[in-house]
Amino acid sequence: MQSVADEVLDAHERQLIAQTIAEHEGRPGALLGILEAVQSANAHKFLSMESLRYIAEETGWPPARVYSAATFFALFNLDPQGDNVICVCRGTACHTRGSRDLLAKLCLDLGLTGQDLSETNDADKLALTTPDRKFTIRTVACFGQCALAPVVEVNHHILSHVNERTLQREVKALKQGRK
Numbered sequence: 001m002q003s004v005a006d007e008v009l010d011a012h013e014r015q016l017i018a019q020t021i022a023e024h025e026g027r028p029g030a031l032l033g034i035l036e037a038v039q040s041a042n043a044h045k046f047l048s049m050e051s052l053r054y055i056a057e058e059t060g061w062p063p064a065r066v067y068s069a070a071t072f073f074a075l076f077n078l079d080p081q082g083d084n085v086i087c088v089c090r091g092t093a094c095h096t097r098g099s100r101d102l103l104a105k106l107c108l109d110l111g112l113t114g115q116d117l118s119e120t121n122d123a124d125k126l127a128l129t130t131p132d133r134k135f136t137i138r139t140v141a142c143f144g145q146c147a148l149a150p151v152v153e154v155n156h157h158i159l160s161h162v163n164e165r166t167l168q169r170e171v172k173a174l175k176q177g178r179k
Contacts, residue, residue, distance in 0.1 A: 008048075008050040009048075009050050009051065009054055013051065013054075014054065016038065016041055017034075017038055017051060017054055017055060017058060018058060020033075020034050020037045020038055020041075021034055021055070021058050021059055023037075024037075031059075031061065031065070031066065031069050032069060032073070034055060034059075035047060035055070035066075035069060035070055035076055036075065036076075038051055038055065039076060039077065044080035044081055044133070045077060045080075045081040045085075046077040046078060046079055046080050046081055047070050047076055047077065047078055048078075049078070052066050052067055052070055074125075074140065077127075079127065079129070080129065080133065081129065081136045082129045082130060082133050082134055082135040082136035083133060083134050083135070084134060084135050084136070084154070084155055084174045085135075085136045085138060085153075085154075085155060085156075086106065086135060086136070086137050086138070086152060086153070086154050086155075086167075086170075086171070087137075087138045087139065087140050087152065087153040087154075088102055088103045088106065088137070088138070088139050088140075088150075088152050089139075089140055089142060089143045089145070089149070089150060089151040089152065089153075090103075090139045090140065090141060090142075091140075091141060091142030091143070091146065091149075092142075092146075093146035093147075093149040093150075094142075094143075094146075094149040094150040094151055096149075097149040097150045098150055098163075099149070099150040099151075099152075101164075102150060102152065102162060102163075102164065102167055103126075103137070103139065105164055105167070106137060106167060106171070107128065107137060109168065109171060110130050110135050110137065110171070111130065111131075112128045112130060112137060125138070125139060125140075125141075126138060126139040127139075134174075134175070135171075135174070140153075143158065145158060145160065148160030148161060149161070150162050152167060152170075154170050154174070155174075
């Protein structure tokens with residue numbers, strides 16, 4: 001009998017997951033390695049509910065264990081990500097040096113004004129993706145780079161002492177495909 005995950009995932013996705021499970025079987029931290037590899041192989045860098053179910057079925061682990069790992073670690077995404085991911089630090093040092101204003105300006109520049117940033121507190125995680133899926137804007141509690149505040153990560157590249165002009169230049173370069 002076919003599972004729901006079998007019906008939704010194509011043969012290539014199922015084969016990738018099975019191969020990944022085989023590579024990580026018996027290793028410490030196998031679940032995290034499997035989740036990371038499956039997410040990395042996804043075109044939109046996220047873990048679908050179907051892939052999580054299939055991982056649970058194939059490993060014999062309870063679905064709750066797989067889902068809880070995917071939702072606990074900030075590394076994992078349950079929603080499709082944009083082609084470019086910009087992550088703004090909301091830690092105390094970055095906040096006092098203007099990261100909230102950078103975030104608000106960035107969202108405004110990219111047309112992501114549906115979220116009222118004044119209603120979120122610094123503990124809220126934010127993840128917004130533009131309708132064209134070119135950009136995902138995320139927040140992180142702290143990068144641990146406080147001496148470099150405010151810090152913004154653009155496609156896994158840390159930028160320090162960021163101001164509006166720097167961030168606008170980075171976004172413009174990404175839009176023009178120069179990065």
